[in-house]
Amino acid sequence: xxxxxxxxxxxxxxxxxxxIQVIDEVIQNPDNQINENECTKxxxxxxxxxxxxxxxxxxxxxxxxxxLVITAYKTTKxxxxxx
Numbered sequence: 001x002x003x004x005x006x007x008x009x010x011x012x013x014x015x016x017x018x019x020i021q022v023i024d025e026v027i028q029n030p031d032n033q034i035n036e037n038e039c040t041k042x043x044x045x046x047x048x049x050x051x052x053x054x055x056x057x058x059x060x061x062x063x064x065x066x067x068l069v070i071t072a073y074k075t076t077k078x079x080x081x082x083x
Contacts, residue, residue, distance in 0.1 A: 002067075004066055005068075009069040009071050018074060022056060023058055026044070026045040026058045036059070039062060039064075040059060040060070042058070042059055043058045043060060044058075053076070054074040055074065056072065056073075056074045057073055057074075058071075058072040059071050
C-alpha cells in the first residue's frame with residue numbers, strides 16, 4: 001500500500017525512535033487491523049526488537065489519497081490492545 005506520513009507522524013516516529021522500515025512492515029503486513037472510525041484504521045503488528053516483544057500501532061487516515069499516517073507508537077502492554 002502506498003501512503004504518506006503527516007508532519008505529526010514524522011515527529012512522533014523520530015521522538016519514539018521507531019525505524020521507518022518498521023512502520024512500513026506494520027502497514028504492509030499487519031497482524032490485525034482495527035476500524036477506529038470511518039476514516040481511521042489502526043494497523044497492529046507484534047515485532048521482537050533486541051529480544052523484547054513490542055506491539056506497534058500505526059494510525060492511518062484511509063479517506064486521504066494516498067492514505068496518511070497520523071501517528072505511530074510501540075508498547076510492551078500488548079494485552080491491553082488485544083481483542
